[in-house]
Structures are given as C-alpha cells and as structure tokens.
Amino acid sequence: MKILVCVSKTPDTTSKIAFKDGNTKFDEAGVQWIINPYDEWYSLVRAIELKEKDAATVIHLVTVGGADTEPVIRKALALGGDEAIRVNAEGGDSFFIASQIAEIAKQGGYDLILAGKETIDFNGASIGGMVAELLDVPYVALATKFELNGTTAVVTREIEGGEEVAEVALPVVVSCQKGVAEQRIPNMRGIMAARTKPLKVVEPVGADNLTQVVSYELPPAKAGVKLVAADNVDELVRLLHEEAKVI
Amino acid sequence: MSVLILIDHADGHVKKASLEALTYGAAVAKQLGVPAAGLLLGTVTEDVAALGQYGISTVYQVANETFNTLDAQVYAKAITAAVGTTGATVVIFSHNQTGKAVAPRVSAALKAGLVAGAVALPDTASGFVVKKAVFSGKAFANVSVTSAIKVISVNPNSFKVEAVGGTAEVKALDVTPVAARVKVTAVNKVSGEVPLTEADIVVSAGRGLKGPENWGIVEDLAHVLHAALACSRPVADSHWRPHHEHVGQTGFQVAPNLYIAIGISGAIQHLAGVNRSKVMVVINKDPEAPFFKAADYGIVGDAFEVVPKLTAAIKQLKG
Numbered sequence: 001m002k003i004l005v006c007v008s009k010t011p012d013t014t015s016k017i018a019f020k021d022g023n024t025k026f027d028e029a030g031v032q033w034i035i036n037p038y039d040e041w042y043s044l045v046r047a048i049e050l051k052e053k054d055a056a057t058v059i060h061l062v063t064v065g066g067a068d069t070e071p072v073i074r075k076a077l078a079l080g081g082d083e084a085i086r087v088n089a090e091g092g093d094s095f096f097i098a099s100q101i102a103e104i105a106k107q108g109g110y111d112l113i114l115a116g117k118e119t120i121d122f123n124g125a126s127i128g129g130m131v132a133e134l135l136d137v138p139y140v141a142l143a144t145k146f147e148l149n150g151t152t153a154v155v156t157r158e159i160e161g162g163e164e165v166a167e168v169a170l171p172v173v174v175s176c177q178k179g180v181a182e183q184r185i186p187n188m189r190g191i192m193a194a195r196t197k198p199l200k201v202v203e204p205v206g207a208d209n210l211t212q213v214v215s216y217e218l219p220p221a222k223a224g225v226k227l228v229a230a231d232n233v234d235e236l237v238r239l240l241h242e243e244a245k246v247i
Numbered sequence: 248m249s250v251l252i253l254i255d256h257a258d259g260h261v262k263k264a265s266l267e268a269l270t271y272g273a274a275v276a277k278q279l280g281v282p283a284a285g286l287l288l289g290t291v292t293e294d295v296a297a298l299g300q301y302g303i304s305t306v307y308q309v310a311n312e313t314f315n316t317l318d319a320q321v322y323a324k325a326i327t328a329a330v331g332t333t334g335a336t337v338v339i340f341s342h343n344q345t346g347k348a349v350a351p352r353v354s355a356a357l358k359a360g361l362v363a364g365a366v367a368l369p370d371t372a373s374g375f376v377v378k379k380a381v382f383s384g385k386a387f388a389n390v391s392v393t394s395a396i397k398v399i400s401v402n403p404n405s406f407k408v409e410a411v412g413g414t415a416e417v418k419a420l421d422v423t424p425v426a427a428r429v430k431v432t433a434v435n436k437v438s439g440e441v442p443l444t445e446a447d448i449v450v451s452a453g454r455g456l457k458g459p460e461n462w463g464i465v466e467d468l469a470h471v472l473h474a475a476l477a478c479s480r481p482v483a484d485s486h487w488r489p490h491h492e493h494v495g496q497t498g499f500q501v502a503p504n505l506y507i508a509i510g511i512s513g514a515i516q517h518l519a520g521v522n523r524s525k526v527m528v529v530i531n532k533d534p535e536a537p538f539f540k541a542a543d544y545g546i547v548g549d550a551f552e553v554v555p556k557l558t559a560a561i562k563q564l565k566g
C-alpha cells in the first residue's frame with residue numbers, strides 16, 4: 001500500500017488577516033505558519049494509523065510551495081510518513097497545484113491519495129477533485145471516516161443532513177475532515193527522526209493557471225452590538241422581526 | 248454561449264442550495280445577455296418545467312437513475328459532455344457537498360478556471376472577476392477567471408432564491424453514464440432535523456450550557472424557529488452533541504440569515520465559521536465575551552433564564 005498525503009501550509013488560525021500592496025497581497029508579517037489542520041489532523045494521522053496496522057505501508061507527503069514550506073513539511077514528517085516531496089513552485093492557482101500533485105502521483109503509482117477537505121486560507125475545497133480528474137480515478141469528497149478492506153476503501157462521507165457510506169476500489173482520491181482521525185502531537189522521537197527523513201525537491205511541470213486573485217478585501221466593519229436587557233426579550237423579538245426582518 | 252447550472256437533488260427533491268444556484272445562474276446569464284439552462288442528471292418527483300420560475304429557459308435532463316446517487320466521476324463526465332453539446336461557457340454549481348465533489352473535476356476536465364464559494368455575481372466590466380470568501384470567512388478575494396470556460400460554485404445562503412415566474416422547456420439530453428465505481432451501501436440521515444448548511448436560521452450553543460442534558464432549551468428554540476442546531480467545537484469534542492453540528496474554522500462554515508449563539512465565548516476560530524451570517528444574536532452571561540464585538544444584537548444574561556423566555560416570545564409572535 002502506497003499512500004500520498006497532500007500537505008499545505010496555512011497561517012495559524014489566530015493570525016491577523018491583513019493585506020498589503022494595495023490589497024493585492026496577504027500580509028505575512030508576524031504570521032506563524034502551520035500545517036493546514038485538515039491535512040495534519042485528519043489525512044496525515046489516518047495514513048499513519050493505516051501504516052501502524054500494516055507495516056508494509058509507505059507514506060509520502062507532497063507539498064507544492066517555496067523553500068519556506070520546509071519547516072512545515074518537517075513538522076508533518078515528525079508526526080509520521082516516510083519521505084516528503086516538495087514541488088518547488090510558488091503562487092500557482094488550484095489547477096496549477098493539482099497538476100503538480102497529479103504528476104507526482106503518476107510517477108509514484110499510489111493506491112491512495114489523501115487531501116484535506118479544504119485549506120483554511122484559500123478555502124477552495126478543490127484540489128482533491130482536480131487531482132482525481134487529472135488521474136481519471138474516483139473521488140470521494142468530505143470523508144468523515146475512512147477504512148480499508150483489502151483493496152477496497154470504505155468511506156463515510158457527509159451529505160446534507162447526514163452521512164452516506166460508500167465503497168470504492170483503489171486507487172482513489174479522498175478529501176478528509178473531522179471524524180477521519182484524532183489530532184496527534186508529534187513526540188521527541190518523531191521530531192528527531194524527521195530530521196533525517198528524505199525531503200526531495202523537484203521542479204514543477206508546465207501547467208496553466210486558470211484563475212488569478214486580483215485583490216482582497218476585508219468584510220465591512222459591524223455597526224456594533226445592540227444590547228437588550230435580559231428581562232426584556234420581547235424587545236429582542238421585536239427588533240429581529242421588525243428591524244432585522246429575520247424572523 | 249450560455250450558462251449551464253447543475254440542478255442538484257436528493258430523495259427526489261431539488262435542493263434549496265440548487266435553487267439559489269439557479270437564481271444566481273439566471274442573473275449571470277442576464278448580465279451576459281445569453282440564455283440560462285439547468286442540467287438535471289437523474290430524476291425528481293417535482294415538476295421539472297416549473298423550475299423555469301427561477302429564470303432559466305431550458306432544463307436539459309438526462310433521466311437516468313444512475314445519477315440519483317453521487318459518483319463525482321460519473322457526474323463530471325456527464326456534465327462535461329453536456330457543456331459540449333449545449334455550448335455552455337459558464338457552468339454553475341452550488342458550493343454544497345455535491346458541488347465540492349464535482350465542480351473541481353469539471354474544472355480540470357475542461358481546463359476551465361473555478362471559483363469555489365462565490366459570494367457575489369461576477370464583475371464582467373473588464374474580464375470576469377468573482378468574489379469568494381477566503382481565510383475561512385475573515386476576508387474575500389476577487390478572483391479573475393482567465394480561461395474560455397468558467398466554473399463557479401456559489402456559497403449556500405449567499406443568494407436569495409427568487410421566483411420570477413415562467414416555465415422552462417424540458418429537453419432530454421442523450422448522455423450515457425460511465426460505469427460508477429463508487430457504490431453507496433448505506434445512507435444515514437438525521438430525520439426531522441433541518442440540515443445545517445441548508446438552514447435560514449441556526450441556533451447554536453456552547454460550553455456555557457454546562458452539559459448535554461441541558462440542550463432541551465436550545466432544541467425548543469430551534470424548533471419554534473424551524474432552525475438547524477449547531478455547537479462550538481469543545482461541545483462536539485466532548486460528545487455532548489454530534490460532530491455534524493460543529494461549526495467554525497475546523498467545522499462547518501455557515502452563513503444563515505440569523506445565527507443565535509448561546510453560551511459561546513466567540514473565539515476567533517468559532518467566528519471564522521459563522522461571521523458571514525447576516526444577523527448574529529448573542530446570549531452570554533459575561534458582558535466581556537468576545538462574541539459581543541461581532542454580534543448585531545445581544546443579551547447579557549443567563550441562558551437558562553433567557554432562552555426559555557425567548558422561545559415563548561417567538562411562539563407568541565408566530566401565533
């Protein structure tokens with residue numbers, strides 16, 4: 001079993017979101033970078049659990065990014081995984097990134113490709129599906145549970161108002177979210193081991209960018225809260241009905 | 248040139264999120280001066296022609312029941328074929344579970360740029376620029392699509408469904424589905440509940456409720472409002488409530504018309520999942536709770552006293 005886990009870096013969840021250069025660039029000043037939580041907590045940990053059950057499993061991590069993604073990739077390796085591949089490219093759109101991952105996937109012949117549900121900065125929820133299409137393999141999005149039964153994946157996925165269990169023969173691309181695994185903390189042994197694990201750097205293949213962010217904006221500031229006394233809920237109901245018109 | 252909108256359905260019914268996508272698609276078509284058509288893969292019990300009331304002139308239907316279960320690969324192949332036969336240049340999905348699974352595939356197959364999670368109509372003054380939510384709702388990005396064909400998935404609850412009247416012409420489309428490789432073996436729906444991502448109103452509670460046994464007052468309020476239930480992450484993590492109710496940066500992102508937060512402090516990661524709600528009401532006994540800074544209306548008070556009173560007052564309003 002060969003698993004490819006897609007890992008991206010994102011600003012820490014408490015980062016101040018600000019933009020620079022006339023609102024065309026994210027202001028990285030003072031930002032701490034972390035592994036995208038969906039990639040770290042769910043896809044990667046699930047892959048590690050599968051390896052713990054079957055020692056013959058090989059886990060590769062892939063990231064598309066500049067040299068500054070390496071600390072994040074090392075942290076991912078400290079959690080587990082055998083080697084990492086960094087495609088040396090910065091700033092591509094979803095299709096560009098997916099094309100790079102698909103290329104790595106083709107060369108590596110993986111049985112299972114795990115992505116996160118979405119990145120918490122770009123919120124595309126797109127790259128897993130694009131990779132699956134480029135490889136012409138099935139895609140199960142928004143998994144909340146993932147089991148392997150021989151060469152069949154048994155995936156529980158989210159649907160409106162519930163869940164659905166689906167079976168699909170490998171190879172498959174799955175996007176993971178809460179439920180697939182439990183967050184882990186890397187231990188000292190893992191951190192030491194990560195230092196010597198291979199981190200290969202490869203150059204990107206030619207691929208188009210189909211979209212481009214032209215500018216960013218912050219949501220308009222709120223007018224401020226209107227407080228209503230606790231013994232006057234009728235007033236709140238009136239405001240919601242007559243002023244906000246939401247009930 | 249035309250706009251093609253996927254009509255997504257479950258259990259024989261067109262999803263509300265899909266009606267929003269139809270409304271959005273019809274508006275895009277109007278803006279571009281081209282026709283808007285729906286694409287229905289599979290079968291529904293409703294009157295398909297009546298979907299014309301949302302502003303589309305045609306519904307292309309592939310009435311093959313294979314499509315009543317979702318296999319993203321099978322869907323993408325059929326949609327890609329339909330884009331070819333109908334000559335669509337803009338393809339629209341809801342950014343719901345189906346759209347998240349299928350739109351990226353269609354985008355990659357057609358080499359058509361995707362804007363996932365659009366919150367506004369495209370700006371077509373020069374080029375084709377669509378606003379989408381980024382940083383988990385903390386900001387927006389204006390994304391220019393540079394490919395010939397454009398794919399947009401519309402954030403649920405960003406567009407109000409608008410029925411303008413009219414009927415659509417229903418045309419059968421001849422598309423043979425490829426063999427499905429994903430086999431659905433079980434479906435577990437929480438019956439009687441309003442699905443979180445489809446809800447106009449969401450009633451959410453946090454650790455301030457003290458324990459799962461106290462959720463009755465929250466459920467009663469949700470019930471009178473026909474609202475969906477949600478909760479903060481520690482509540483789901485301690486198994487007080489099911490995971491599918493967890494909202495926030497690492498849970499569901501919702502954008503209802505009304506979000507009522509009870510006993511939730513308003514941590515930045517929680518707000519990230521809910522701050523696109525149109526109106527936010529906070530009930531918290533701590534006047535310093537950060538949620539008050541983000542809210543539109545608030546009551547400083549004990550949830551156990553305020554919430555039952557609020558439920559009663561709303562009941563009275565609704566008669």
Ligand SMILES: Cc1cc2nc3c(=O)[nH]c(=O)nc-3n(C[C@H](O)[C@H](O)[C@H](O)COP(=O)(O)OP(=O)(O)OC[C@H]3O[C@@H](n4cnc5c(N)ncnc54)[C@H](O)[C@@H]3O)c2cc1C
Nearest residue numbers: 453454455479480495496497510511512514516532533550
């Ligand atoms: C990487 C990361 C991701 C995260 N993702 C999420 C996420 O997706 N969603 C999320 O929710 N959290 C998330 N968190 C956790 C978040 O930081 C907060 O810890 C969490 O939201 C707090 O939940 P809470 O408001 O229910 O509990 P608390 O912070 O404990 O707040 C309880 C509130 O209830 C009030 N209260 C107490 N008693 C009463 C009463 N009787 N009546 C009225 N009010 C009362 C208190 O004043 C307090 O404000 C994340 C954290 C991290 C680090």
Ligand SMILES: Nc1ncnc2c1ncn2[C@@H]1O[C@H](COP(=O)(O)O)[C@@H](O)[C@H]1O
Nearest residue numbers: 006008064115116118119124125126127
């Ligand atoms: N630059 C990247 N390198 C590797 N994987 C990525 C990258 N960006 C996104 N991914 C993967 O794709 C998932 C979805 O990302 P997105 O479509 O941007 O929301 C993420 O959770 C990652 O698993």
